[in-house]
Amino acid sequence: MSGGNETFYQPKNFILIGIPGLEVAHFWISILMVVMYVLTILGNCAILAIIMPKETFHKPMYLFLSMMAIIDLVASATTTPKIFCIFWFNDKEIDFGACLLQLFLIHALSMMESTILLAMAFDRYVAICHPLRYTSILTNAIIAKIGVLAIIRGSFLMAPAPFLIRRLSYCQNNVIYHTYCEHMAVVKIACTDTTINQVYGLTVALLVIAVDIVCIAVSYGAIFRTVFRLSSSEARRKALGTCGPHICVILISYIPALFSFFTHRFGHNIPLYVHITLANLYILIPPMCNPMIYGARTKEIRRRVVVIFRQQG
Numbered sequence: 001m002s003g004g005n006e007t008f009y010q011p012k013n014f015i016l017i018g019i020p021g022l023e024v025a026h027f028w029i030s031i032l033m034v035v036m037y038v039l040t041i042l043g044n045c046a047i048l049a050i051i052m053p054k055e056t057f058h059k060p061m062y063l064f065l066s067m068m069a070i071i072d073l074v075a076s077a078t079t080t081p082k083i084f085c086i087f088w089f090n091d092k093e094i095d096f097g098a099c100l101l102q103l104f105l106i107h108a109l110s111m112m113e114s115t116i117l118l119a120m121a122f123d124r125y126v127a128i129c130h131p132l133r134y135t136s137i138l139t140n141a142i143i144a145k146i147g148v149l150a151i152i153r154g155s156f157l158m159a160p161a162p163f164l165i166r167r168l169s170y171c172q173n174n175v176i177y178h179t180y181c182e183h184m185a186v187v188k189i190a191c192t193d194t195t196i197n198q199v200y201g202l203t204v205a206l207l208v209i210a211v212d213i214v215c216i217a218v219s220y221g222a223i224f225r226t227v228f229r230l231s232s233s234e235a236r237r238k239a240l241g242t243c244g245p246h247i248c249v250i251l252i253s254y255i256p257a258l259f260s261f262f263t264h265r266f267g268h269n270i271p272l273y274v275h276i277t278l279a280n281l282y283i284l285i286p287p288m289c290n291p292m293i294y295g296a297r298t299k300e301i302r303r304r305v306v307v308i309f310r311q312q313g
Contacts, residue, residue, distance in 0.1 A: 010166070011174035013093045014186070018086045019280070020177050021273035030087035036284045037080050043291030044069040050304045057300070060123045060138040065294055067147050068116050068249075072287035075109040078102055079180045079283050086179060099181040100162040106283070107161065107183055110257065111154035111208045113286075117253060118212045119146045120246050121219040128239050129226045157204050164197050165190075177272060179280055182260075205261055213254060220247075245293045252289055256282035 018026055047069045051057040079102065085091040094102070126137050161183055171191035178185040187197045220243070227239045260282055263275045295301050 007171075008169040008192075009171055010168075011096060011170055011172075013095050013174065014099050014181065015092045015175045016082070016086055016094055016179060016181075017092065017175060017177050018083075018179055019273050019276045021271065022277070026087040030084060033080065033083065033087075033280070033284060036288050037076060039292075040072065040076050040284070040288040043288065043295070044073050046305075047291045047294070047301075050301060054304070057304075058140070060143055061120065061127075062300075063140075063143050064116055064120045064123060064146075065290075067150070068113060068120075068290060071109050071113045071116065072290060075106065075113075075283065076287050078105045078109070083179045083280070094181065099176075099186065100165060103165070103181040103183055103186060104158050104162055106180065107204075108154040108158040111157055111204075112150040113253065114208055114212045115146075115150035115153055117246075117250055118215055119150070121216040121250075124243050124246060125219040125223055127242070128223050153208075157207065160200060164200060168192050168194065168197070178276055180283070182279065209254065209257060209261070216250060245298060248293045249286070249290055253286045256285070 019029065022029065048066055051062045051066045082094065082102070123138060126134050130137070165186055168187070168190035169192045170189060173189050173191065176185050176189060183201055184198075187194050187201070190197075223239075223243065227236050230236045230239065256278060260275070260279050263270055263278075295305065
C-alpha cells in the first residue's frame with residue numbers, strides 16, 4: 001500500500017480480528033485448537049522427558065529432535081494463548097510492542113526450526129553415505145554449534161523486521177485481519193510505501209526456505225543414490241525407514257509455510273478465511289505432529305515409552 005501526504009500515525013495497539021468470515025464458529029474452532037495445543041504440550045514434553053535424562057539418547061538425531069521440541073513449545077506458547085483470548089473473551093487488542101515481539105518470535109523460531117530440519121537432513125546423509133565417519137563428524141560440540149547457529153540465524157535475519165515496521169504509518173487503521181501478528185499481515189495494513197518491507201520479507205524467505213529446501217533436496221538425492229546401490233533389499237528398507245519420520249516432518253512444515261508465503265503475495269482470489277485458517281493450522285499441526293511422527297516411527301523412542309508406562313504401572 002502506498003500513500004502521498006498522510007500524517008504519520010503509529011497506533012498504541014492493534015486489533016486482531018481472528019478468522020474473518022468465521023466469527024460465529026470461533027468457539028467451535030477453539031475447541032479443536034485446545035485439543036491440538038494440549039497434544040502439542042504433552043507430546044513435546046514427553047520427547048524431552050524421554051531424551052534429556054538418558055545418555056543413551058544423547059545422539060545427534062535425538063538431540064536435534066529435542067531442539068525441535070523446545071522450538072515447537074516456545075512457538076506454540078507465543079501465539080496460541082492470545083488466539084484463545086480472541087476466541088473466548090473477545091480480547092482482540094494487542095499492544096504495538098507486543099505485536100512486534102510476537103511477530104519477531106514467530107518468524108525467528110520458524111527459521112530456527114528450518115535450520116534444525118536441514119541439520120537433521122545432514123545427519124541422515126552422514127549416517128547413510130558416510131557411516132564410518134558418523135561419530136567423528138557429528139560430535140556433541142558440532143551439534144551444540146549447530147544449535148547456536150540456528151538461534152543466531154533466526155534472530156539475525158528477523159531482527160530488522162520490527163525496525164522496518166516502526167517506520168510505517170497506519171493512517172488511523174489498526175485492524176489486522178489475522179489471529180496473530182504475522183509479518184505481511186501487519187505490513188499490508190500500512191498506508192505508506194511498504195516496498196522495503198516486502199523486499200526484505202521476500203529476501204529472508206529465499207535465504208531460509210528456498211536455500212534450506214534446496215540443501216535438503218541435495219542431501220536426499222545423495223541418500224537415495226547411496227541407498228539404491230545397496231545390494232540387500234532389507235538394508236535399503238532399513239536405511240529408508242530411518243529417513244521416513246524426517247521426510248514427513250519436512251512435508252508438514254514446509255508445505256503450509258510455502259502456501260502462506262505465496263498466498264500473501266499472489267493468492268488474491270483465495271478467500272481470506274481460508275488463508276487465515278491454514279495459517280493457524282501451520283502454527284498448530286507441525287508442533288503437534290512432530291513428536292507423534294518420531295514417537296511412532298522411531299523404535300528406540302517407542303521402547304522407552306513402553307518402559308515408562310510399565311514403571312508407572
